[in-house]
Amino acid sequence: MTYTSAINKALAGIRDQSVVAHREVEAVLPAIARHGDEVALQWLAACTALFSFERDAGKAFIRGSLEAEKVSEEVLPWTGQAMAFMQWRASWRALEGFMANVARAYGSLGHAGEQRWAEIGFGWCARQIESGAAYFSTPVLDLAGRHGGIAAIEQIAAPADELYESRKLMLATYLPGAIRVRNLLGAQAILPWASRGADILQSGRARGEAYFRLESEESLSLLLEHLPGYRLTDRNRLLGMLLDVWFGGEFDLRESTWSPEKGRPFIETDGRSIYFPAVMADREEAILALLHTAGHLRGRTFDRGAMQQMFAEAKIDFPKTGVVSWAPLFLRFGEDALRFQLLFDICEDLRVDFGVQRSVPNYLRRLQRAARGIGVRHPETAAYYDLALESIEAAIAYLGGAAADPRFAGLLQPGATVADAFRAAIRLHAGSTLPPVTELEAFLAAYLPGRSPNAARMAHPQESDDQSQQTQAGSEQQSEQQDEGGQETEAPQNAESGDQRDDGEKKEMPSYGDSSGQSARASSESDKQGPNQGSSDKGIPYPEWDYRESRYKRNWSWVQEKRLAESNMGETNRLMKQYELALKRLKKAIQAQKPTRMAPLTQQLDGDDMDLNAVVAFVAEKRAGQSPRPAIYKRREIRQREVAVTLLADMSTSIMQHLPEGGGRLVDRIRAGVLLFAESMEEVGDAYSIAGFCSKYRDNVSYYTLKGFDESLTDEVRAQIGGMSGRLATRMGAAIRHATARFDGVESRRRLLLLLSDGRPEDYDDGGDRRYLHEDTRMAVKEAVAKGVHPFCVTVDTMANQYLPQIFGPGHYLVLDHINSLPNKLPEIYLRLRR
């Protein structure tokens, strides 16, 4: 090919710089030259400029040019765009991404779309070149998502712009996660997800980045909460009740590690526990699935004897102990494994569902209705779906007195086992003309609503001697509360550590096409997790109110009950001596105002006794010719003033500060106040408890009970009061919720939560947004009131007038402007409140 001299000159210039580059340029040039010499010259100039700007930039440009020209059928626009990268330092990676994707951008977005796509990227390059690189390196199709278009790219970029402005969030951090969030939940979900992430990022880099990679628990749980559909996590109790009603006894219900990317959500079992996903399509499917899965457990799908028999027939060794993999049963069929697995599940599920029908009236009919309700079937596996439905309909007809379908007849007998299902499946498979199954999505779509792949988890065989069954029935009386507590605390733990624990026993669901969805759902070995043990280290979860979204975040803050390790009897003794007089005075005051137990009511219209004064008056008036009201009785009535009070002290770092007026630290006054309070309470005789709290992050709220309601004021308690000290921050809402919960079981007419604080609610992870914990505390106070607990805040923060009225409401707080008065005031405040 011959070029003009100008072009040849430019080529020579390139050869001087790099022989390799020259060779590549020569390969591309013919395509470029089609657009005319002027264009070719400009393109060559760009090559030279970029090459001398940065070798890698030049190389990337040259390599991408051929494809870009081919798709765009022009040269100058994208050449100009590539030149633009030279205004930023170290931009070759961004340019590399740009050149790799520019052809695709032209192809899928059109010329105008490509222009916009590049502009958005340039905006980011200008802010931070890594973000620009991340943007351009992301395949255009991923950026645009399934439904594509430049609009989708703008949608995903817009929140990033906003968050960059407000919180300096970089696109590089945000983009990969945001794409996944958009694909799962739609574009509207990105902004709330990302703003939370930006907050977290500000409190800790590693934590924030994990959040954006969708690896942290908080990120996943936030996503799950936004998923549409029927939320099972919120209905743990309902699920438990339904199981209790229809099957009796206890089931171990756990939340599975399912996440939306893993495809269709199923309720599954491994022979021991029932694992439910956070969300299912609708209520009907969820309930059918729950009943079906419980049916597997009660119908003894995992019966060791029956499983052994089945494995023996398949000539596969059955492990004597430990978990059992289903996979060998299906792998015998090689390519046909998925097909056989579906047939086996149809048989086994029919057997189980027929058993469920015995416990749950009209269950099969309900299943039939739900199954028919799904109009669109996956074309590849519609035949399996229909076969399953057919088997259900035949079973219903059988109940109505018709003859059983010969293919499934044996499965409807009460004594049928999973081995019978296996045999039926083999027969079915032998004579089957059903199409082969290759795709995972099609495979999962073959299941009727409520059913799920039975082999999804490693099986824990149930012992044949019915032992497990009996113990389950025996433990029926275990309190439901305990049960629930266990589940709630455990589920997130599972979610968090599930992946790591999987390593020990990776699921073998091999090479069924793309089986990533299944192996990801592999059971996590959790032998050591009794339902009650799980709660101990993580604590008790409470929701937290997010004013930005006007909703509660479930299981957000975690409170750990602790005992105060420090105790200091010396300090206590010193304080007792120092405040001896004050205490005496207090006790006297208390004795003087002790309520009399019986309050006589006089001048009643009826009562137990005559009110003599009233009688005299009555008779006198009567004699005088009047007609007085016969209110001449008196009645004694017990005026109960039972009050239970919790003194909840803020034990954050700030209490360690030295008092401005000298004379020690704030904590000294707090210790003295708590001590005097305790001593006075002994005199008053009301039930009381003393606790302190501090926090570091939402999942680490410590609640120190110094004295419980049922404990007495021992020297040990006194010494602990002497040992109180400040640490960490003030997540007040969680502490109030926990203190409120601790009132459970305390018998009293009035419950008072006396909060002793020195500042506003704050924590390390509030991202500097003061309002967030304020609003949460305000909600916690509201919740407490709804539960019959009246919070009252005593604070030494003289600025508290700015925030306490909003949190506690007017009249529900007191600011002590003189810190030295705290010890004396605290008991007095209580006495005033209880009046």
Added chain:
Amino acid sequence: MKTAASRARGVEHDIVQAPQVGEVAPYYEPQGNEVAIFEAAYKRRLPVMLKGPTGCGKTRFLEFMAFQLKRPLVTVSCHEDLTSSDLVGRFLLEGSETVWHDGPLTRAVKAGAVCYLDEIVEARTDSTVVIHSLTDHRRKLAIEKKGVEIDAHEDFMLVISYNPGYQTVLKDLKPSTKQRFIAINFDFPSEEVERKILVKEVPGTRPEIAQQLVAIGRKARLLKDHGLEESTSTRALVYAASMIAAGLDPVTACQVAMVNPITDDTELADALMEIVNAHFA
């Protein structure tokens, strides 16, 4: 048809009134040997305590027994403001005089009636103590205010009802009170008996409806430990059957008679409705 429960409607009649000739006995379906126990206790005039959940037939049983024994039945529903004066009697002014008025217990003691203190735990402890002397060998009622004692009529009998599990954490009978009684435990009747009750109590109830209602009741009672203060009673089943007999569709009837009244908890209601829907699907 005249029954003891429906003799003359809308008319005042005295609380102490023996069953009259021609009245039809109240319907009661024995669950076990409670009739025999009660008759034996009555023979020896021993006070009886009926224990059992709300709506399982304690009151109906007593109406039935009083009718069988041809004794008047005086019922006092106890509440937390009930004082001993409310039971024994008090002085009241009438015109310019103070006049003593016997309370229901005193009247029953004098007339030889069966006195039934319903939900006795609800009453204050000081008022339950007045029955002590009536419930042991003395069979005397002391009226402190008048300074007199009354020897109980030879046919007088005291019956109390007591619902364990119903707020008994807060209130319980004093052991000294409890041990003065013969106690008969009631529970919800067996399925068969309950079906019979529904069919008999609500004329026009088809057996299959009765069967389903009873099955629902069984299942619903399993939820007692999940936060129901009181489980679905036989009375609730009767109500549901009545609503169905009155033309309401079964699911709605169950909802209004068996679900809505006993819980405000939406999840519990959800679970209960799940049971109802499953049976009437």
